Amino acid sequence: METLLRNVQGIVVLIVLLMVLIPMFVKICQEWERAVVLRLGKYDRTRGPGIIFLIPAVERCIKIDTRLVAHEVAPQEIITRDNVTIKVSAALYFYVLIAENAVCKIYDFFQTTSQLAQTTLRSILGQHDLDDLLVNRNKINLALQEIIDEQTEKWGVKVHSVEIKDVELPTTMQRAMAKQAEAEREKRAKVIHAEGEFQASQRLAEAANILGSSTAAMQLRFLQTLTEISVEKSSTILFPVPIDTLRPFLQPDATKTSGSSTSPGA
Numbered sequence: 001m002e003t004l005l006r007n008v009q010g011i012v013v014l015i016v017l018l019m020v021l022i023p024m025f026v027k028i029c030q031e032w033e034r035a036v037v038l039r040l041g042k043y044d045r046t047r048g049p050g051i052i053f054l055i056p057a058v059e060r061c062i063k064i065d066t067r068l069v070a071h072e073v074a075p076q077e078i079i080t081r082d083n084v085t086i087k088v089s090a091a092l093y094f095y096v097l098i099a100e101n102a103v104c105k106i107y108d109f110f111q112t113t114s115q116l117a118q119t120t121l122r123s124i125l126g127q128h129d130l131d132d133l134l135v136n137r138n139k140i141n142l143a144l145q146e147i148i149d150e151q152t153e154k155w156g157v158k159v160h161s162v163e164i165k166d167v168e169l170p171t172t173m174q175r176a177m178a179k180q181a182e183a184e185r186e187k188r189a190k191v192i193h194a195e196g197e198f199q200a201s202q203r204l205a206e207a208a209n210i211l212g213s214s215t216a217a218m219q220l221r222f223l224q225t226l227t228e229i230s231v232e233k234s235s236t237i238l239f240p241v242p243i244d245t246l247r248p249f250l251q252p253d254a255t256k257t258s259g260s261s262t263s264p265g266a
Contacts, residue, residue, distance in 0.1 A: 024056040027063075034099035035061040046100050064099040068160060069110070073117050075168070082129045087168035090144075092117045093160040094152070101156030109155050113148075117162065120148050130169075137164055 029035050029048030037044045037052070039059045047061075054061060075089040094113060096102045102109045124144055125133060133140065141162050149159035 021056060025054045027052040027054060027061055029063060032065060032067045033063050034066055034096075035063050036100050036103045037061045043100055043104055062103050064096050064102055066096045066099065068093060068095045071110075071114055071117075072165075073114065073121060075166075076118055076122050076125075078122055078125045080125065080130045080133065081127060084130045085170060086130065086133075087166075088121065088125055088164060089166045089168075090117070090121055091163045091165055092148075093162070094157055095160065096156055097158040098156030101154070106155045109152075109157050112155070113152055113157055113159075116151060117144075117148055120144060133167065140164065 027035060028051055031049045034046055034048045035052050036046050037054065037059055038061070039055070044059065048063075052061060071092045071094070073090040073092055075087045077085065077087050079085050092114070096109065106112055121144065124140065124147065128136075128140065141164060144162040144164075145159055148162065152159055
């Protein structure tokens with residue numbers, strides 16, 4: 001009985017020891033993780049994903065997440081090239097490409113990349129005018145991405161993209177831009193109205209030429225006008241009279257004019 005008890009106690013001690021030692025020399029990395037193994041404080045290898053075996057008390061590992069990180073850059077107060085003070089916020093997308101560099105060559109790659117993005121944002125946007133910043137935002141985003149990525153490459157960090165999220169303008173500048181936009185809309189409206197008047201005058205001139213060249217067409221137009229008036233139940237009645245009919249009444253009689261001119265001399 002005592003032998004059995006000692007065997008059970010030995011098994012329990014062995015299980016406890018295994019439970020303590022296994023986490024020390026066996027590590028598991030997820031699919032998106034990489035383990036940087038240091039042996040006696042010196043870089044030895046990079047492993048993962050899967051199971052990693054370590055030498056207890058000699059080796060240790062540091063896990064690095066290689067998934068894409070979306071980091072919001074704090075709003076930065078910037079003075080543009082045309083002396084306008086604005087606040088700009090941006091989003092930085094990056095991931096760890098070389099895990100050993102992110103561990104051995106930089107103290108905190110996340111914080112350092114964030115600080116670098118802030119200083120680069122102030123430096124690059126300060127070289128542009130406000131109008132250029134608002135119009136060519138995609139071009140500026142690409143320039144920011146290239147400059148930041150060039151500096152983070154030696155840290156094993158890859159900058160995927162940089163996106164300017166929001167540009168906060170001063171109140172006075174917002175009012176000025178609103179007035180400018182309103183003036184531009186009024187200008188377009190006047191141009192469109194003038195273009196419509198010009199086209200309408202061209203059509204009316206063409207219609208007048210067609211009607212003037214054909215007496216029958218003019219008569220048909222008169223009849224159509226009478227039909228429209230009658231539908232509207234108007235009390236006014238119009239009768240179209242050809243101008244040739246009224247011409248004898250509008251011009252003085254030629255014989256009377258000649259007689260009156262010769263009578264005093266007789």
